[in-house]
Amino acid sequence: IAEPVTCVPGAESEMSSSGTPDLPVLLTDLKIQYTKIFINNEWHDSVSGKKFPVFNPATEEELCQVEEGDKEDVDKAVKAARQAFQIGSPWRTMDASERGRLLYKLADLIERDRLLLATMESMNGGKLYSNAYLNDLAGCIKTLRYCAGWADKIQGRTIPIDGNFFTYTRHEPIGVCGQIIPWNFPLVMLIWKIGPALSCGNTVVVKPAEQTPLTALHVASLIKEAGFPPGVVNIVPGYGPTAGAAISSHMDIDKVAFTGSTEVGKLIKEAAGKSNLKRVTLELGGKSPCIVLADADLDNAVEFAHHGVFYHQGQCCIAASRIFCGRINL
Structure with a gap:
């Protein structure tokens, strides 16, 4: 996601605060x-x-x-x-x-x-x-x-x-x-x-x-x-x-x-x-784990675990549908 995005020639696009091209606006008159x-x-x-x-x-x-x-x-x-x-x-x-x-x-x-x-x-x-x-x-x-x-x-x-x-x-x-x-x-x-x-x-x-x-x-x-x-x-x-x-x-x-x-x-x-x-x-179907080690940054781990299981509404072959967690002192 972090890679620079080149807007398609002729496509309307929004500009970010830094002045770099952002995501082009999707086509509203799609012709199939x-x-x-x-x-x-x-x-x-x-x-x-x-x-x-x-x-x-x-x-x-x-x-x-x-x-x-x-x-x-x-x-x-x-x-x-x-x-x-x-x-x-x-x-x-x-x-x-x-x-x-x-x-x-x-x-x-x-x-x-x-x-x-x-x-x-x-x-x-x-x-x-x-x-x-x-x-x-x-x-x-x-x-x-x-x-x-x-x-x-x-x-x-x-x-x-x-x-x-x-x-x-x-x-x-x-x-x-x-x-x-x-x-x-x-x-x-x-x-x-x-x-x-x-x-x-x-x-x-x-x-x-x-x-x-x-x-x-x-x-x-x-x-x-x-x-x-x-x-x-x-x-x-x-x-x-x-x-x-x-x-x-x-x-x-x-x-x-x-x-x-x-x-x-x-x-x-x-x-x-x-x-x-x-x-x-x-x-075929999988049961991919998200592994959180004991010395992990917990706030970061929670954010990535959330992303891992809910990306694309969870309809993903590598969705992190279970968590293996080390002993973490809260």
């Missing part, structure tokens, strides 16, 4: 442009023709209707992702440094649209606008640039062994990765999942949370603008029991990553095992 399914760098209607409403949770106002993807739409997205991952495709033949350049470009585009994305994240998810702009968007931009730097630094090893042999290891991308995003940090979790996957050369099929799909769909437009080849990133909004389940059990998805509840995580792991035994990464 992208509500369709994103496959192969193109926008698609759902196969079923269904749509679902997206709301502002603070006012219960319907913001728009979004195309509702299901199993058939996931199939289309997986085919596009698999085609983009084929040997000889533009993505597979691309230099690693070029993958990094595309990720840097995506970070620049998100920085350009930072005000719009922060406003959208606040209106669609009920998140404090200041948190969205100062924390979430700043973190997304830095994460993409970090992942961009790794693209050409993924190295294998040469192993000295006895005899007339040459032994080495190399790291290769896993393949098509299914990624299921939660509603509490929609944009952050999207970037945390696609950034490393794309840096390593994978292709992805993403299902954003049905409550908060709008920033993911806007980022899809930026992925195309950045120059990623068709099929590398595909985004299918929809519900967990349909689109999410189709990703978890799909026979041509090589890995699934999910952030959400323990209950749903168990279902995803079971579906992955019963299908093609795909790899699974799960970030």
